[in-house]
Amino acid sequence: MSVAPDTKRQHFEQAALPHLNDLYRTASGMTGSRQEAEDLVQEVYLEAWKSFHRFELGTNCRAWLFKILFHRVQHYRRKWYQWISRSQSDELLMDTLKYEPPIPEKLSDEDILAGLSKVPEQFREVLLLADVEEFSYKEVAEMLGIPIGTVMSRLSRARAHLRREVAAVAASFGIHAAETQGKRQSV
Numbered sequence: 133m134s135v136a137p138d139t140k141r142q143h144f145e146q147a148a149l150p151h152l153n154d155l156y157r158t159a160s161g162m163t164g165s166r167q168e169a170e171d172l173v174q175e176v177y178l179e180a181w182k183s184f185h186r187f188e189l190g191t192n193c194r195a196w197l198f199k200i201l202f203h204r205v206q207h208y209r210r211k212w213y214q215w216i217s218r219s220q221s222d223e224l225l226m227d228t229l230k231y232e233p234p235i236p237e238k239l240s241d242e243d244i245l246a247g248l249s250k251v252p253e254q255f256r257e258v259l260l261l262a263d264v265e266e267f268s269y270k271e272v273a274e275m276l277g278i279p280i281g282t283v284m285s286r287l288s289r290a291r292a293h294l295r296r297e298v299a300a301v302a303a304s305f306g307i308h309a310a311e312t313q314g315k316r317q318s319v
Contacts, residue, residue, distance in 0.1 A: 143189060147193040151198075179200050251290050252293070259286075259291065
């Protein structure tokens, strides 16, 4: 025997709507956001309405609604934690993996010298001493009167800067990364 839609709506309103404020207050406390609490309560009432035919009148509707609320909050938190962990792992990946364009093989010495001239002087001097003249880090540190850690830091920055400059020069000649992928040379 089927219940008339108006009767079903009336029973639902009588049983479920008195608990609206309690559900909202609890949802707000659990999420810390009015907007999210409103969305959760709306989802609770939508789910309750869809399954109201299984609810037995005279039983504890408040407990039934809170059970639905806690189920929706768990779903919300799982989704939120997945989003947070995914965005944090993306940020970590972007911080740790910096793209360094490959150095093309078909550049002349003049192209490399032009790129080298664009490297800031404090980095360029370390690059020349360590990579071109092949002095040890300790020797470069003594020559320039700076700590070894500073030598290593400046050398790393100089290489990255030179790599970008040489890649830009290569691109202007129509040499693209796809042609030289996997064929890196050290400068």
